[in-house]
Amino acid sequence: MTEFSEAPDIEKQVSDLHEILEITQAMAGEKRLDRLLKVIMEGATRVLGADVSSIFLCDHDTGEFYSRFIQQAVVSEIRFPLDKGIAGYVAKTGETVNIEDAYKDDRFNPDIDKNTGYRTRSILCMPLVTLDKEIIGVTQVLNKKQGWFTAYDEKLLGVFSNNAAVSIDNTLLHEENIRLFKSLISTSSKTIDARDPVTAGHSQRVALYAEQLGRAAGLDSLALNELEVASWLHDIGKIGVRDDVLLKTGRLTDQEYKKIQEHATYTSEILEQIHFSRELKAVPFIASAHHERIDGKGYPYGLVGEKLPLAARILAIVDVYDALTAYDRPYKKAMSVEKALSILEEGRGTQFDAALVDLFISRRCFNIERRQYQRISVDLTFEIVFLSNDDQIKCVEKYGFPKVDDDVLESADANVEEDVDGGTAWDVNAPGKAKGIRVRDISASGLKFETGYYFPINNFVSLKVVIKSIDLTVLCRVIRIRRRPAGTGYIMGVEFVNMKIDEREKLLNYIKSLSAEELQTPIRFL
Numbered sequence: 303m304t305e306f307s308e309a310p311d312i313e314k315q316v317s318d319l320h321e322i323l324e325i326t327q328a329m330a331g332e333k334r335l336d337r338l339l340k341v342i343m344e345g346a347t348r349v350l351g352a353d354v355s356s357i358f359l360c361d362h363d364t365g366e367f368y369s370r371f372i373q374q375a376v377v378s379e380i381r382f383p384l385d386k387g388i389a390g391y392v393a394k395t396g397e398t399v400n401i402e403d404a405y406k407d408d409r410f411n412p413d414i415d416k417n418t419g420y421r422t423r424s425i426l427c428m429p430l431v432t433l434d435k436e437i438i439g440v441t442q443v444l445n446k447k448q449g450w451f452t453a454y455d456e457k458l459l460g461v462f463s464n465n466a467a468v469s470i471d472n473t474l475l476h477e478e479n480i481r482l483f484k485s486l487i488s489t490s491s492k493t494i495d496a497r498d499p500v501t502a503g504h505s506q507r508v509a510l511y512a513e514q515l516g517r518a519a520g521l522d523s524l525a526l527n528e529l530e531v532a533s534w535l536h537d538i539g540k541i542g543v544r545d546d547v548l549l550k551t552g553r554l555t556d557q558e559y560k561k562i563q564e565h566a567t568y569t570s571e572i573l574e575q576i577h578f579s580r581e582l583k584a585v586p587f588i589a590s591a592h593h594e595r596i597d598g599k600g601y602p603y604g605l606v607g608e609k610l611p612l613a614a615r616i617l618a619i620v621d622v623y624d625a626l627t628a629y630d631r632p633y634k635k636a637m638s639v640e641k642a643l644s645i646l647e648e649g650r651g652t653q654f655d656a657a658l659v660d661l662f663i664s665r666r667c668f669n670i671e672r673r674q675y676q677r678i679s680v681d682l683t684f685e686i687v688f689l690s691n692d693d694q695i696k697c698v699e700k701y702g703f704p705k706v707d708d709d710v711l712e713s714a715d716a717n718v719e720e721d722v723d724g725g726t727a728w729d730v731n732a733p734g735k736a737k738g739i740r741v742r743d744i745s746a747s748g749l750k751f752e753t754g755y756y757f758p759i760n761n762f763v764s765l766k767v768v769i770k771s772i773d774l775t776v777l778c779r780v781i782r783i784r785r786r787p788a789g790t791g792y793i794m795g796v797e798f799v800n801m802k803i804d805e806r807e808k809l810l811n812y813i814k815s816l817s818a819e820e821l822q823t824p825i826r827f828l
């Protein structure tokens with residue numbers, strides 16, 4: 303068959319190009335990689351009349367392909383070696399591969415089919431080449447609905463892939479810039495904190511608390527970004543306060559207290575001079591408003607209630623919480639968590655936004671330590687009990703977690719460590735339904751393990767954990783789930799929901815007491 307005879311009529315060609323143009327426009331508007339890939343994959347599937355499409359991007363650092371996709375409301379990532387399958391061949395040679403029957407081609411890697419139960423027939427796979435002629439990945443379109451992929455389809459996908467490569471390249475660059483920007487910001491803020499030994503680490507912790515409360519309040523990823531940057535920078539104005547006042551250990555005079563208060567204005571003045579991108583435009587204002595009060599008696603603006611941006615109201619709470627609990631300040635002694643929370647409660651509706659104080663307490667947003675996990679190598683018995691649908695609903699009603707949106711999931715996903723090798727985990731005596739589950743890391747607030755089962759985020763499961771003298775049964779909420787490489791199960795993170803205080807203490811003490819041999823790695827962040 304000639305290329306010409308395969309091509310559809312002019313009308314169809316015009317409408318195809320029209321559609322590609324529309325999808326290209328949609329691509330240009332996406333700054334988030336997972337969403338962009340979704341736009342491209344869905345577009346390619348539709349335009350080519352295929353069953354499904356994938357984008358695999360090259361990660362040259364790990365020698366793997368990766369793809370992010372949203373499945374059952376969870377952002378998952380799939381990874382496999384760069385030299386595998388048709389995708390590997392295309393990425394290596396830069397050639398287009400168009401085959402009618404995948405299973406007749408030696409280059410085809412049937413692993414993913416085996417794991418997913420999908421049956422691949424025809425494949426059209428094409429490199430994604432940037433304007434700099436770099437191959438950053440491949441587009442793979444599977445199972446043409448009628449017949450197989452034609453030379454016309456190749457041309458169509460070629461146009462499509464060129465546009466896709468440029469958009470993906472831009473998005474990756476954008477993500478890199480954000481990472482670079484954040485690392486610059488956090489380094490400068492650590493330098494500011496270090497000037498005053500009693501405030502060392504303050505901005506970092508404030509950013510962590512703010513992130514927790516921001517998520518609980520339902521901020522999307524853009525707003526969380528803005529909040530994070532504002533948190534890091536909120537005290538930058540302290541560089542305008544003299545050492546003899548800032549570092550004074552005795553009681554401050556009224557005048558000195560005023561001088562300290564001026565740091566909020568300095569924060570605004572300093573940050574106003576920095577060029578923030580459109581997405582971070584509000585950073586100077588949010589950062590400088592961290593001493594505002596909901597009743598208008600704060601400084602420097604004296605704004606009331608809703609006039610204060612949500613991010614500033616969040617920052618006000620977490621800044622005070624950290625100031626109270628983390629260390630001695632010249633004008634305040636450190637205090638217990640309970641006492642600090644009761645002070646926040648006293649300020650409900652006057653100093654602080656009442657609903658946010660409630661969220662901060664009920665969601666335990668002050669518990670940033672829960673991200674610390676230990677990988678242990680001692681005997682541990684572990685049993686997971688699935689809940690009935692009715693019990694699930696009861697748990698959701700009782701513990702009331704809101705629907706998690708894509709933005710939160712993306713951030714959650716991004717936080718999961720990349721180390722997904724199976725070699726260092728160990729089999730656990732997991733009876734019954736829990737076969738094949740391997741525990742990886744434990745903290746006093748949660749557990750991370752490998753499993754062949756898929757649990758959507760915010761689902762509840764009951765866990766029974768036995769380590770030496772500790773024997774606990776606890777209800778857990780799924781907070782992370784990530785696909786292991788090549789689709790061989792998942793790595794799942796759960797947080798303990800109804801653990802009793804004494805049980806938590808016991809577990810915490812036990813983890814602290816473990817010897818170096820019993821710990822496979824030092825504390826890590828999930």
Ligand SMILES: [Fe+2]
Nearest residue numbers: 536537592593
């Ligand atoms: Fe401050």
